[in-house]
Amino acid sequence: MADTDGRARIVCTGLSKAFPGGLRAVAPLDVTFDAGATTALVGPSGCGKSTLLRLIAGLEEPSEGEVRIDNLTPARQRSRGAISVAFQDPSLLPWLTVRANVALARKLARQPPDPVLVEDLIGLVGLSGSEDTRPAALSGGMRQRAAIARALATRPQILLLDEPFGAVDELTRRQLARDLPPLWQPRGTTTLLVTHSIHEAVTLADRILVLSPRPARIVADIAVPLPRPRGPEMTDSAEFRALVTRTSEALAQGDADNAPMAAQ
Numbered sequence: 670m671a672d673t674d675g676r677a678r679i680v681c682t683g684l685s686k687a688f689p690g691g692l693r694a695v696a697p698l699d700v701t702f703d704a705g706a707t708t709a710l711v712g713p714s715g716c717g718k719s720t721l722l723r724l725i726a727g728l729e730e731p732s733e734g735e736v737r738i739d740n741l742t743p744a745r746q747r748s749r750g751a752i753s754v755a756f757q758d759p760s761l762l763p764w765l766t767v768r769a770n771v772a773l774a775r776k777l778a779r780q781p782p783d784p785v786l787v788e789d790l791i792g793l794v795g796l797s798g799s800e801d802t803r804p805a806a807l808s809g810g811m812r813q814r815a816a817i818a819r820a821l822a823t824r825p826q827i828l829l830l831d832e833p834f835g836a837v838d839e840l841t842r843r844q845l846a847r848d849l850p851p852l853w854q855p856r857g858t859t860t861l862l863v864t865h866s867i868h869e870a871v872t873l874a875d876r877i878l879v880l881s882p883r884p885a886r887i888v889a890d891i892a893v894p895l896p897r898p899r900g901p902e903m904t905d906s907a908e909f910r911a912l913v914t915r916t917s918e919a920l921a922q923g924d925a926d927n928a929p930m931a932a933q
């Protein structure tokens with residue numbers, strides 16, 4: 670069984686990815702994600718955010734460079750059950766109920782059953798009453814929330830979230846952004862979150878990496894030193910708004926700097 674109580678540091682060195690045919694999604698990147706921190710990745714559509722996450726998850730092989738998580742390869746960490754992912758298109762098993770999908774994650778990670786944790790997580794993502802429902806009968810947003818509960822069920826060291834709240838309405842999205850991080854942040858889970866919402870990035874993250882248009886390179890590395898919890902009082906504050914503005918400006922600047930390349 671994996672030791673899932675430690676904190677894991679992710680180190681990317683000269684990491685790049687070109688797909689067959691030569692399309693380069695990730696430029697050589699040197700970046701370290703500190704153990705226990707939540708980092709939001711923001712960047713224009715198609716810039717390579719998901720590819721970067723998939724490289725870190727060990728679901729893609731780098732063309733050059735490497736990812737090491739506490740000196741082990743992502744594949745090795747995955748086999749230890751240390752990494753959980755919740756991606757845009759949640760791949761829940763259609764023949765299993767919400768409860769069984771969430772519980773299965775523990776079984777696959779060779780962890781003992783924990784029905785109390787499973788029920789708690791289902792409640793926390795707002796799916797109480799839908800425990801016995803199968804994915805086909807859930808809305809897109811409900812499926813995403815089930816996928817988040819499933820990702821958390823193994824108490825992972827590394828949590829990789831790709832647009833986890835993409836299919837939910839703005840109000841629920843803000844509520845989830847406020848209510849879910851306390852599930853993993855106090856445990857020291859190293860979290861990477863891809864999002865198109867700058868508001869969500871500032872609400873959730875300790876650090877925001879702004880990426881350029883494809884191939885992704887880092888155009889800004891912004892610390893978010895705001896106290897938690899980041900409820901409405903915080904999100905209405907001048908400090909919060911200043912970070913939103915700074916991130917938006919970096920995003921616009923990254924786009925402008927790359928305009929000639931993007932046009933090629």
Ligand SMILES: Nc1ncnc2c1ncn2[C@@H]1O[C@H](COP(=O)(O)OP(=O)(O)OP(=O)(O)O)[C@@H](O)[C@H]1O
Binds near residue numbers: 713720
């Ligand atoms: N398996 C693949 N084979 C070929 N090209 C790919 C593959 N996966 C992704 N790409 C391409 O790599 C580029 C980056 O894709 P990626 O999904 O990483 O971007 P993204 O920043 O996550 O986009 P979005 O914000 O729209 O989800 C895109 O041009 C995409 O078409």
